[in-house]
Amino acid sequence: MDDQLAISVRGLRKAYGGNVAVAGLDLAVRRGEVFALLGPNGAGKTTTVEILEGYRQRDAGEVSVLGSDPARTEPSWRSRVGIVLQGTGEFDELTVAEVVGHFAGFYPDADDPAKVIERVGLGAKARARTHTLSGGQKRRLDVALGIIGRPELLFLDEPTTGFDPEARREFWELIRDLAAAGTTIVLTTHYLDEAEALADRVGVIAGGRLVEVAPPDRLGNRQEALATVSWRTPEGGVETAESATPTALVAELATRYGGEVPGLTVTRPTLEDVYLKMIGHR
Ligand code: ATP
Numbered sequence: 001m002d003d004q005l006a007i008s009v010r011g012l013r014k015a016y017g018g019n020v021a022v023a024g025l026d027l028a029v030r031r032g033e034v035f036a037l038l039g040p041n042g043a044g045k046t047t048t049v050e051i052l053e054g055y056r057q058r059d060a061g062e063v064s065v066l067g068s069d070p071a072r073t074e075p076s077w078r079s080r081v082g083i084v085l086q087g088t089g090e091f092d093e094l095t096v097a098e099v100v101g102h103f104a105g106f107y108p109d110a111d112d113p114a115k116v117i118e119r120v121g122l123g124a125k126a127r128a129r130t131h132t133l134s135g136g137q138k139r140r141l142d143v144a145l146g147i148i149g150r151p152e153l154l155f156l157d158e159p160t161t162g163f164d165p166e167a168r169r170e171f172w173e174l175i176r177d178l179a180a181a182g183t184t185i186v187l188t189t190h191y192l193d194e195a196e197a198l199a200d201r202v203g204v205i206a207g208g209r210l211v212e213v214a215p216p217d218r219l220g221n222r223q224e225a226l227a228t229v230s231w232r233t234p235e236g237g238v239e240t241a242e243s244a245t246p247t248a249l250v251a252e253l254a255t256r257y258g259g260e261v262p263g264l265t266v267t268r269p270t271l272e273d274v275y276l277k278m279i280g281h282r
Helices: 045-052 096-104 113-119 135-147 165-180 192-198 216-224 246-257 271-278
Strands: 005-016 019-030 034-038 060-065 081-084 153-157 184-188 201-206 209-214 227-232 238-243 265-267
Touching (some): 005 184, 019 045, 019 184, 019 209, 034 045, 045 060, 045 153, 045 184, 135 165, 165 184, 165 192, 192 271, 201 216, 209 216, 216 271
Parallel strands (some): 034 184, 081 153
Antiparallel strands (some): 227 238, 227 265
């Protein structure tokens, strides 16, 4: 197994009865990388991630996570992997500080609970009982519990669902800090802007297979896609042209209009455009 890889998967398969959720998936995540898994509902993301986390058994395929098979791991392996599940964040009458402190006790080299609480933006809520937290604050608590053990590899399942825009930005900063400190991060998300903002590479899962892996700006050959140039005509209409050389077209238009081109825009397909095409959406 390649030491540079945090995760290596070959031919992964998983069916629930007759329903094939993962249909021969290959995946390689490098150490230190932020990798986003995108895919429509039911594509097989959660199944795949839970197999990597050791929470679900596979039917077939080779899987290595931090050098071990997650189906047969030691407790020491579990302490190297951080997991943020979709929405737990509620621990009855316990306070945020108590819960984070309690979880710190499970790890051999846990981080300082007060520091982690501050880092996820819950400093002002450290003494609040967890059932009084808002939805977004509960997600932050989930994140605190995922990172308290200083994981080498962190899994985040739809981490910012329910966050307000400011909380999302703060969360992105936190992820960037963790990545800068060398943590490998695998996240699933339905937010394309999140994948674009955070991920070194994006993997698109559709129908239980990985249909493409690329840095977000290169997905679906986005860089080579034709640019759409549009401008207003003197008659008040809008003209649109697709071009591989939009700069030349804009220069020509500038000459034609003798300066400023009215209503000029130059666009390329967004990540959302190429993603929807990739998963077969019309
Ligand atoms: P979402 O974006 O909605 O979270 P996903 O990509 O994570 O979707 P999975 O949850 O992995 O998709 O589901 C893949 C397929 O497996 C779906 O058809 C789902 O109905 C099925 N499935 C998932 N978990 C189970 C289960 N425990 N028992 C039976 N079928 C399941």
